[in-house]
Amino acid sequence: MFANYNSPDTGTGKSTLLSILGKFIPQEERILVIEDTAEIQLPHDLLQLLNTGHSGTLCTIHANSVQQGLARFTSCVLQSGVDLPYRAIKTNIADSLSVVIHLERRPGRRYVSEVLLINGYEPDADLFAYGAVFLAKQDHP
Numbered sequence: 001m002f003a004n005y006n007s008p009d010t011g012t013g014k015s016t017l018l019s020i021l022g023k024f025i026p027q028e029e030r031i032l033v034i035e036d037t038a039e040i041q042l043p044h045d046l047l048q049l050l051n052t053g054h055s056g057t058l059c060t061i062h063a064n065s066v067q068q069g070l071a072r073f074t075s076c077v078l079q080s081g082v083d084l085p086y087r088a089i090k091t092n093i094a095d096s097l098s099v100v101i102h103l104e105r106r107p108g109r110r111y112v113s114e115v116l117l118i119n120g121y122e123p124d125a126d127l128f129a130y131g132a133v134f135l136a137k138q139d140h141p
Helices: 014-022 043-050 066-079 086-096
Strands: 003-006 058-061 099-106 109-122 127-135
Antiparallel strands (some): 109 127
């Protein structure tokens, strides 16, 4: 399972949620932690790690929605100079991710706003196929 905690801001609780989920990792599992305040500096390496067939990868990225997080991850891989076609990158991302979680921070609260299952990538439409597991009600001003 892959969980990606996307958030536009620092302080939304990504690390806290990641720590809580980490407590469910069995003792015999390997854990690799890469933390960088400049965010993903090695996007191609991360994509390769996600595609090794080992389940249980967790990572964070800053974005305003799950869809923007997927687009941002794609952009990071493209900007890394990796010699892979665009469709191959998007297909690899879709094949690597199972669950994407978006966290938000509003005045006085932090909450999970989206949980999506990634079902694949549709190259002809250039869209990720996903199903919503949870969508928070939007606040109306």
